[in-house]
Amino acid sequence: MISQASFLTFIKNTQLNFFFSFFELHRRTVYGYIFSIVLLMTSFTAICQEDEDEKKLLVNGYIKDMVTFTFQEDVDSALTENLIHNRINFQWFPTEKLTGKLEIRNRMFTGDGVKTIPGYAQLLDVNNDYFDLSLTTKGDRVVIQSMIDRAYLQWNEEKWQLSVGRQRINWGVNLAWNPNDIFNAYSLLDFDYEERPGSDAIRYQRFIGYAGGYEFAVKMADSWEELTAAGMYKWNKGNYDLQVLGGVMQNNAVLGGAWAGNIGLTGFKGEFTYFNSLDSAKGNAFLTSITTDCSFPNSLYLNGSILYNSYSKNVAGLGFSSTANLDVRSISSTKWSAYLQSSYPFHPLLNGSLMVLFFPGDDGVLFGPSLTYSPVTNLDFDLISQLYFDKSQPDAYLVYGRLKWSF
C-alpha cells in the first residue's frame, strides 16, 4: 500500500505536469494565462489547506485520471483513451449574507479518439449556455478543455435568497430520471460529470416552513423561442415533499409536479411534466418517472425507476451519444425505459453496484457493473463498465478505470 505522503507527492507532480502541458497549449491566450495561474495556485493551496472555521475563501476539488477501453462486437482491436480531469471549486464568503461560487473543470484528452475522430474538439465544445465560458484547444495528440460551469453570486436572507450567474437549478426530486429538471437536464450515463452543467440564470427562492416555499428562475436567452423561465411551489404534507411548477421552456408551455415520500419503509418518488408546444409545427410532450428504493440492515440498497417519454421517437438502439446540456425531453431515446440499481458494500472500503437499463418493447439492454475501492483517505479507485447489448446493432462494451484524489 502506498503511503499518504508519497501519494501527495505524486498528486503534486501530476498537477504540476498537468499545469505545464496546459500552459504550453494555452500560453498565447489571456484565458490560458489566468487558468494556469489559478491551477498553479490551487495545486499548492488546496493541498496545504487547513481545516478552519469561518474562512472567507474555501478551495476544494479533485483530480482524476480515467482510462477508457472501448470494445465493439466483430472488431478485433480496442480503442484506448485517457482523460485527466481536474475540478477546482472556490467558495467565497465576503460577508455573512453574500456568497460567491466559482467552479472550473479542466480536462485533457489523449488517446485513440483524439487521433482518429475528426472534429473531436468540436464534439466536446458543446455550449448551450448564454455566455461561452469554455475554452477548447487542440494539439496533434491532445485536446484540452477548460470550462467554468458555476460562477454566481448569492444573497442569503433567513426567508429568501437570490442567485445570479451560472448555477445549477436542480428541480428534480426523483432518482435516475428528472422530468422536472427543465433548466439543465443531463444524461443518466454521464457518470463522470456528477456536478452536471449549469445555466446562466437568475433565481429567487422564498422559504416557507422547513421544506416549503416558492421560487422563480429565468435562464438567459436571445429570443423568446429560446427562453426558459418558470416558477415552482413546494410544500410538505403527511411526510411527503410535494411540488408543482409552471412556465415556459424553449417555446413550450410547461406544467409539472413531483412527490417524494415513502410507503412503509420503502421510498416512493415521482415526477411528471407536460410540454405544450407553442409552435404548431412541433408536437407536445409528456414525461413521467416513478421510483421506489429501499435499503436493508446489511446495507444492500435497491432502487428501481421507470420513465415514460412521449416525445421520444423510439430510435432503434440505445442512442446515448449526447452527454451535453440536454433538453429534458431528450433524456431517453425510447418511449419506455426501466432502470434497476443495486449497491452493496462488500467491505467498508469496497463498494459494488450493478445497474441495469432496459427498454420494454425494444431489444437493447445495458448492464453497468462497477466497483469502488478507497485505499487511503480521499483516494478512490473505480472500475466501471457499460455493456450494451442490442439485436439491431453491434454490441459495445466500455470499461473505465478511474483514480480520483479529492482535496
Add this chain to the structure above:
Amino acid sequence: MKFIKLLVALFISNVLFAQSPFEIIKKADEKMQGKSNRGTMTMTIVRPKWTREVTMKTWGKGTEYSLVLITAPARDMGMGTLKRQKELWNWQPSIDRVIKLPPSMMMQSWMGSDFTNDDLVNQSAMVTDYTYELLGDTLIGKYDTWKVALIPKEETAVVWGKIEAYISKDDYFQMIFKYYDEDDYLVNTMIMSDIKKMGNLTIPTKMEMIPAENPDQKTILTYSNFEFDIELADSFFSLQNLKRLR
C-alpha cells in the same frame, strides 16, 4: 398531621420515582443530550489494517430534530443529513441536490462504521421506543451503576432485541450499552469514557462501539466543543439550513 403524611407520601413517591428504570434512562439521556446541543464530533473507524476518520458538525434538539454536516475528509466535505421526526433528507452539494431518504436507510451502517444512521441521528429514541426493567446493581471501575434492560416496543422499527444499559448512580453517566439481537446474542458493546465538563454539562466524551463478532475492530466517536441547552428553534432544522450551514 395531614401535612406530615403528605410530605412522607411525597418523599416516598419521589424516591420510587427517582429509581424507576424509565426515569434513570430519561435522566441519563437528558444528561448526554441536553435539551438542545451543538458541537463537533469525530468518528474514527478502526480495523486491524487501516483506520479512517470523519469529522462533522452536529446540531440537535430533543428526540425529534438533528442536523449533521461533514467537514472532513475532502471527499465527503459539505455532505449533510437532516432528520425531522420520521423524515430524513440527504444533501449532496456536488450535485446541488437534496434527496429524501427512505426510512429503511436508518438501519444502514453510517459511512461504513459500526454505527447505524439510527445510532447517530436517533439516539434519543431510547426514551420513547422501549419499555424498561431494572436488573440490578454493578460496579464498573469506581462507579456504582444501575443495570437497566431496554426492550423495544412492538410497533417501533428498532433493530435490537434488547439493550442493556449501565448508568452510574451518582451522576447518571451512561457507562456501557450492550446491544442484543432478537435471539439474545450480543451484537455490539458501546463503552463510554473520558468524562469531562463540556458546555454546561459533564459527560462522557468518548464512545467506542465494538462488535462482538470482531473484537479487534471498533468505531470511536469523540465529542469536542459541545454546547448544550442553547437557543435552537424547530425551524432551524430546515432544508434551507441543510444547504447553507458550513
